Amino acid sequence: MCRLFALTSRDPVSPMRAIDALNVMKEGHDGSGVGLFLSGLGGPWEELKEYPILSGIFTDAGLARMSEYMTKNGFQSKYSATFKPDVEPPVGTPKRGTYASIAFKIPDEWKGMTQAQVDSNLVQMRLDLRAMGEAEGDIMVFSFWPDTIMIKEVGDPMAIAGYLKLDREELYARHILAQGRQNTNYAINLYACHPFFIEGISTMTNGENTAFVPIREYLMSRGVTGYQGYQSDSEVFTHIAHYATKRLGLDISSYKHVITPMNDDEMRDHPDRAFLSDLKRACRKLIIDGPNCVIGCLPDGSMFMAQDRKKLRPGVVGGNPELGIYGFSSEICGLNAAIPDRDRTKDFQPMHLDTAIVGPDCREVLQCSQKDPLRQQL
Amino acid sequence: MLAERPITPATLSRKDLPWQIKWDINTCTKCGRCTSVCPVNAIELGVFRKRDVKPPMGLSAKPTTEFSTFYGIRQRTDPAYACIGCAMCNMVCPNNAIEPSRQYDSTTLQFHNNRGGQPRTRGGRRNSSESLLDQIKFIRISMLTDPALDAGRHEFDVRTLLGRVLSPEAEIKCFRENGWKPPVREIYPLVIGGMSFGALSPNMWEGLQMGVAYLNEEMNMPVRISTGEGGCPPRLLRSRFLKYVILQIASGYFGWDEIIHAIPEMKEDPCAIEIKYGQGAKPGDGGLLMWYKVNKLIAAIRGVPSGVSLPSPPTHQTKYSIEEAVAKMIQSMSMAWGFRVPVYPKISASSTSLAVLNNLVRNPYAAGLAIDGEDGGTGAAYNVSMNHMGHPIASNLRDCYKALCVAGAQNEIPLIAGGGIGKHGNLAANAAALIMLGASMVQVGKYVMQAGAGCLGSEKDRCNVCNIGVCPKGITSQDPRVYRRLDPEKVAERVVDFYLSFDTELRKVIAPLGRSTSLPVGMSDALGISDKDAADRLDIKYVI
Ligand code: SF4
Numbered sequence: 001m002c003r004l005f006a007l008t009s010r011d012p013v014s015p016m017r018a019i020d021a022l023n024v025m026k027e028g029h030d031g032s033g034v035g036l037f038l039s040g041l042g043g044p045w046e047e048l049k050e051y052p053i054l055s056g057i058f059t060d061a062g063l064a065r066m067s068e069y070m071t072k073n074g075f076q077s078k079y080s081a082t083f084k085p086d087v088e089p090p091v092g093t094p095k096r097g098t099y100a101s102i103a104f105k106i107p108d109e110w111k112g113m114t115q116a117q118v119d120s121n122l123v124q125m126r127l128d129l130r131a132m133g134e135a136e137g138d139i140m141v142f143s144f145w146p147d148t149i150m151i152k153e154v155g156d157p158m159a160i161a162g163y164l165k166l167d168r169e170e171l172y173a174r175h176i177l178a179q180g181r182q183n184t185n186y187a188i189n190l191y192a193c194h195p196f197f198i199e200g201i202s203t204m205t206n207g208e209n210t211a212f213v214p215i216r217e218y219l220m221s222r223g224v225t226g227y228q229g230y231q232s233d234s235e236v237f238t239h240i241a242h243y244a245t246k247r248l249g250l251d252i253s254s255y256k257h258v259i260t261p262m263n264d265d266e267m268r269d270h271p272d273r274a275f276l277s278d279l280k281r282a283c284r285k286l287i288i289d290g291p292n293c294v295i296g297c298l299p300d301g302s303m304f305m306a307q308d309r310k311k312l313r314p315g316v317v318g319g320n321p322e323l324g325i326y327g328f329s330s331e332i333c334g335l336n337a338a339i340p341d342r343d344r345t346k347d348f349q350p351m352h353l354d355t356a357i358v359g360p361d362c363r364e365v366l367q368c369s370q371k372d373p374l375r376q377q378l
Numbered sequence: 379m380l381a382e383r384p385i386t387p388a389t390l391s392r393k394d395l396p397w398q399i400k401w402d403i404n405t406c407t408k409c410g411r412c413t414s415v416c417p418v419n420a421i422e423l424g425v426f427r428k429r430d431v432k433p434p435m436g437l438s439a440k441p442t443t444e445f446s447t448f449y450g451i452r453q454r455t456d457p458a459y460a461c462i463g464c465a466m467c468n469m470v471c472p473n474n475a476i477e478p479s480r481q482y483d484s485t486t487l488q489f490h491n492n493r494g495g496q497p498r499t500r501g502g503r504r505n506s507s508e509s510l511l512d513q514i515k516f517i518r519i520s521m522l523t524d525p526a527l528d529a530g531r532h533e534f535d536v537r538t539l540l541g542r543v544l545s546p547e548a549e550i551k552c553f554r555e556n557g558w559k560p561p562v563r564e565i566y567p568l569v570i571g572g573m574s575f576g577a578l579s580p581n582m583w584e585g586l587q588m589g590v591a592y593l594n595e596e597m598n599m600p601v602r603i604s605t606g607e608g609g610c611p612p613r614l615l616r617s618r619f620l621k622y623v624i625l626q627i628a629s630g631y632f633g634w635d636e637i638i639h640a641i642p643e644m645k646e647d648p649c650a651i652e653i654k655y656g657q658g659a660k661p662g663d664g665g666l667l668m669w670y671k672v673n674k675l676i677a678a679i680r681g682v683p684s685g686v687s688l689p690s691p692p693t694h695q696t697k698y699s700i701e702e703a704v705a706k707m708i709q710s711m712s713m714a715w716g717f718r719v720p721v722y723p724k725i726s727a728s729s730t731s732l733a734v735l736n737n738l739v740r741n742p743y744a745a746g747l748a749i750d751g752e753d754g755g756t757g758a759a760y761n762v763s764m765n766h767m768g769h770p771i772a773s774n775l776r777d778c779y780k781a782l783c784v785a786g787a788q789n790e791i792p793l794i795a796g797g798g799i800g801k802h803g804n805l806a807a808n809a810a811a812l813i814m815l816g817a818s819m820v821q822v823g824k825y826v827m828q829a830g831a832g833c834l835g836s837e838k839d840r841c842n843v844c845n846i847g848v849c850p851k852g853i854t855s856q857d858p859r860v861y862r863r864l865d866p867e868k869v870a871e872r873v874v875d876f877y878l879s880f881d882t883e884l885r886k887v888i889a890p891l892g893r894s895t896s897l898p899v900g901m902s903d904a905l906g907i908s909d910k911d912a913a914d915r916l917d918i919k920y921v922i
């Protein structure tokens with residue numbers, strides 16, 4: 001079972017805090033892998049907020065092919081944080097080459113494009129690179145987006161953290177999603193490792209998504225660039241979040257109305273019943289049956305947690321508004337390890353109707369129930 | 379048999395008949411019930427003669443010959459009166475002295491089923507016992523990472539949508555702009571398919587309607603029933619129960635006047651309108667209500683003279699092409715109810731099903747597509763149509779669902795699959811398999827007759843005399859002397875029984891797969907089959 005831990009903080013913190021939390025929860029997973037999503041980057045990246053960052057793993061040949069591809073498309077590298085381990089990797093981890101995060105300057109020709117066009121082009125470039133790498137086995141890219149770094153590797157999270165020196169200052173970030181364990185239902189594949197990412201939205205999930213195949217087929221038929229891959233049944237959660245917020249223009253508090261709509265009884269007295277029942281009908285294909293706990297981060301830095309309808313997974317949110325730090329954890333012990341000085345009575349465990357949201361200001365946990373009126377003006 | 383019996387090319391022996399009567403002289407009480415109940419007069423009381431030669435002991439006395447007569451049951455061998463194996467004789471026999479038995483090597487009757495140059499017609503369905511649906515297994519049981527759900531305790535939402543569902547983008551736009559939304563009904567995924575008032579006896583029809591009403595109003599199961607072509611009794615049209623009914627119109631338009639005239643007085647809209655273009659049991663053929671069954675009541679409801687055969691043409695007489703037919707019929711039927719009622723076509727599964735589907739994808743008023751596979755049943759058809767024509771439902775449905783996936787319209791045009799579901803009694807498993815192959819709901823007809831009213835028809839050519847109005851169970855007869863055998867209340871009870879048990883069984887299938895809050899439409903990763911070719915064709919897992 002995957003263990004999930006996310007941190008959101010006003011000031012950049014080391015991803016090691018999240019990895020330590022995973023380590024505490026180790027009993028529940030087999031330590032077979034780790035995935036990290038970092039945004040709201042600190043350190044040298046503060047100045048480079050506008051520049052899309054390509055993160056991935058490259059062999060030497062891959063690096064050359066990648067930079068050739070980027071140059072051909074008019075991209076200029078501005079800054080890079082690369083890491084090439086000089087020690088032997090831990091047991092079970094392959095030797096792969098350079099772990100790189102490179103910020104690029106967008107070509108001038110792109111200036112006239114709409115934001116949507118730019119966004120979709122960036123996704124397309126990531127997919128192109130991924131396809132190039134899959135053909136030769138020399139390039140792996142996890143994200144290509146401003147203010148975002150992703151790292152994934154097979155192996156025990158603690159061992160990997162030491163091997164990749166994840167406590168480097170250039171990896172300090174305000175929003176961190178960390179997941180422990182490789183994919184076990186399917187073959188081991190780094191692209192199947194959470195968190196998943198598309199256009200600034202990242203989510204990770206534990207449990208098994210029993211509705212995976214119909215949802216995958218549905219998403220793939222939407223004609224959206226980037227709705228592909230699906231090495232893991234959890235990747236659809238990221239894309240549903242993207243679809244709901246970017247395509248349908250819904251607020252993240254409505255995410256749960258899409259994946260786990262209320263039943264007729266619960267909806268009966270809802271002030272937005274007309275809209276919600278239409279939404280349920282139209283998005284019926286996206287209903288998940290779980291059991292899952294979804295933790296995600298949005299482009300503005302808000303973080304959220306939602307559960308499947310039966311709430312078969314635990315999950316807790318807590319933190320300290322004075323310090324401006326909140327944690328989202330799949331186990332309470334993880335939260336205790338990462339943020340020990342917090343008011344534990346204020347911890348919130350979202351139940352089957354709730355979504356917990358912490359805004360980028362990290363001041364409070366917003367508790368949204370599906371029974372509440374919609375926050376959004378329709 | 380008489381010694382002077384003429385032997386002609388068409389003379390058959392008892393051995394030639396597939397169903398043979400076993401009669402026991404020792405237990406027979408000679409009450410005559412069997413001969414009076416036999417729907418096809420296959421048996422008659424017979425007088426038998428017997429000669430006994432009695433050789434006395436010793437040499438002096440000569441042997442004597444005694445003649446005696448006795449009475450018994452004689453099976454007729456005239457092909458027109460061949461026993462159909464219904465076993466009604468056994469049902470009425472106080473001593474079980476008589477019963478039919480099937481002889482698989484007796485196949486000669488097949489060559490004589492064309493008296494007077496008339497090919498054989500019959501009711502029932504394809505006489506083939508194979509069933510692909512029965513071979514499909516559900517292999518994706520949540521065991522390790524996730525506990526399976528508890529079918530008895532968890533909350534389940536076993537509902538499906540009938541009607542054109544807008545895409546999420548269109549739905550939100552429509553909501554914001556307060557636009558027209560196609561009507562959508564939330565119903566139970568097992569629908570009673572079209573069996574017309576005319577094909578079925580009034581008692582059977584009434585029983586079904588009562589069962590459906592009870593399920594809706596007492597059991598909270600939104601079950602729907604299609605009327606089949608041939609209209610609907612005026613009282614039902616004007617009652618509140620109409621909302622549980624899918625009105626069918628077919629190429630003959632029988633009974634349609636009655637429906638149109640009732641529109642202004644309807645208290646409720648019907649659930650939907652089904653336009654029948656084809657039926658799985660007799661693809662490319664119209665309905666065949668034969669004169670035996672067109673009594674005064676049927677004639678009145680259909681608006682025709684009584685005592686004449688009522689064949690529907692195979693296509694819609696007024697239409698030139700499928701594009702035109704689908705567009706016009708859907709448009710005009712939608713219009714008749716102010717665009718408040720979903721309208722969808724029903725076709726027989728064939729390799730051209732995709733063409734019809736393509737037309738529907740672009741038609742904003744199309745509310746679904748019902749596809750009926752080759753194993754569907756009928757009240758009357760030519761034997762050759764039933765046995766040899768049509769397309770299996772599983773692969774046809776799968777093709778259609780995949781085409782919808784490519785168009786991004788899965789779930790937007792619900793597919794309703796039928797034809798052979800529960801053929802061997804495995805109703806829930808067959809239905810679940812079709813749902814996972816992509817059907818939004820399934821429809822059954824024959825199963826309802828078998829379970830709801832004890833229809834004797836089987837895939838071994840048993841009974842199947844639905845077309846000539848002598849149905850021994852009173853299901854498909856319009857003769858009050860026959861149909862009064864059927865108690866509508868009891869039919870209703872049976873319908874409720876099998877629906878409730880279907881519901882439990884369906885949960886027992888989908889709960890272990892981890893599904894409960896939405897119907898697993900298209901969850902093909904759950905399916906496996908031990909036939910490699912079938913697995914490839916259906917794009918499901920091959921397991922042995
Ligand atoms: S089985 Fe049916 S058809 Fe055959 S003799 Fe008995 S009653 Fe008649």
Ligand code: SF4
Pocket residue numbers: 501502827832833834835836840841842843844845848849850851852853854
């Ligand atoms: S019992 Fe009636 S309905 Fe069933 S096959 Fe025989 S004639 Fe047809």
